[in-house]
Amino acid sequence: MTQILAHRGFSAAFPENTMKSFIEAEKAGADGLEIDVQLTKDGEVVVIHDEKVDRTTNGIGFVKDLTYRDLQRLDASYKNKKWLTKEPIPAFSKLLEWLTTNTLTCNVELKNGIFPYTGMEEKVISLIRHYKLEDRIILSSFNHYSIVNCYRLAPEIETAPLYSEGIYMPWIYAQSIKSKGIHPKLIAAPNEIILRAMENGIAVRPYTVNKEKDMQRLFEVGCTAFITDNPVKALEIKEKRPR
Numbered sequence: 001m002t003q004i005l006a007h008r009g010f011s012a013a014f015p016e017n018t019m020k021s022f023i024e025a026e027k028a029g030a031d032g033l034e035i036d037v038q039l040t041k042d043g044e045v046v047v048i049h050d051e052k053v054d055r056t057t058n059g060i061g062f063v064k065d066l067t068y069r070d071l072q073r074l075d076a077s078y079k080n081k082k083w084l085t086k087e088p089i090p091a092f093s094k095l096l097e098w099l100t101t102n103t104l105t106c107n108v109e110l111k112n113g114i115f116p117y118t119g120m121e122e123k124v125i126s127l128i129r130h131y132k133l134e135d136r137i138i139l140s141s142f143n144h145y146s147i148v149n150c151y152r153l154a155p156e157i158e159t160a161p162l163y164s165e166g167i168y169m170p171w172i173y174a175q176s177i178k179s180k181g182i183h184p185k186l187i188a189a190p191n192e193i194i195l196r197a198m199e200n201g202i203a204v205r206p207y208t209v210n211k212e213k214d215m216q217r218l219f220e221v222g223c224t225a226f227i228t229d230n231p232v233k234a235l236e237i238k239e240k241r242p243r
């Protein structure tokens with residue numbers, strides 16, 4: 001059964017990467033979440049997509065130049081016109097603590113492609129181990145050096161490289177970096193690639209899948225999972241499908 005992972009939480013309806021969007025994704029019936037993490041100036045792992053706080057909050061500046069205390073003063077719902085209640089930028093630990101109360105899968109995307117965030121992988125892994133969530137987390141990144149480092153640090157946690165253009169026989173590439181999955185941009189995930197990867201034991205979770213026709217295709221082909229802004233729409237389509 002194709003799993004539905006809520007991209008930045010239920011971000012089609014709630015402020016992205018906030019506890020509100022995670023809680024609403026779980027309530028809606030999503031199988032899991034996709035979230036993004038960055039590192040603050042004082043070394044706290046926080047859940048936010050961009051290197052800068054400008055797009056999603058009422059603050060300005062790079063996450064790496066702000067302390068966790070600075071970030072706590074910001075409102076991560078400020079730029080979301082559909083949502084009026086203040087929402088904090090979550091500490092990664094807060095999200096993990098909440099995950100212990102449910103059964104969601106969580107794809108943690110390490111946003112270390114622009115700034116390397118020395119030590120971030122160690123911190124992320126140590127927190128996952130602290131909450132004993134190793135078997136419910138998938139670590140992904142566009143930085144494939146980081147994927148290899150995550151495997152070296154924690155071979156018990158699944159990893160998956162993210163990519164946006166075609167890779168030749170990506171299942172072989174995934175195996176070569178010890179990943180059990182691949183996270184291609186939807187355009188790089190035609191059915192033949194999905195099927196060959198899955199036949200070779202590699203899970204495929206394309207992003208970001210928001211159109212009905214694309215969801216239908218992925219359900220039809222039996223893709224492992226897909227990452228969507230709108231888990232409610234995906235579930236409606238899934239439930240209407242013949243069994």
Ligand code: G3P
Nearest residue numbers: 034036109162183207227
């Ligand atoms: O992990 C899938 C997707 O989130 C990758 O792109 O920019 O939305 O983090 P982005």
Ligand code: MG
Nearest residue numbers: 034035036109
């Ligand atoms: Mg992401």
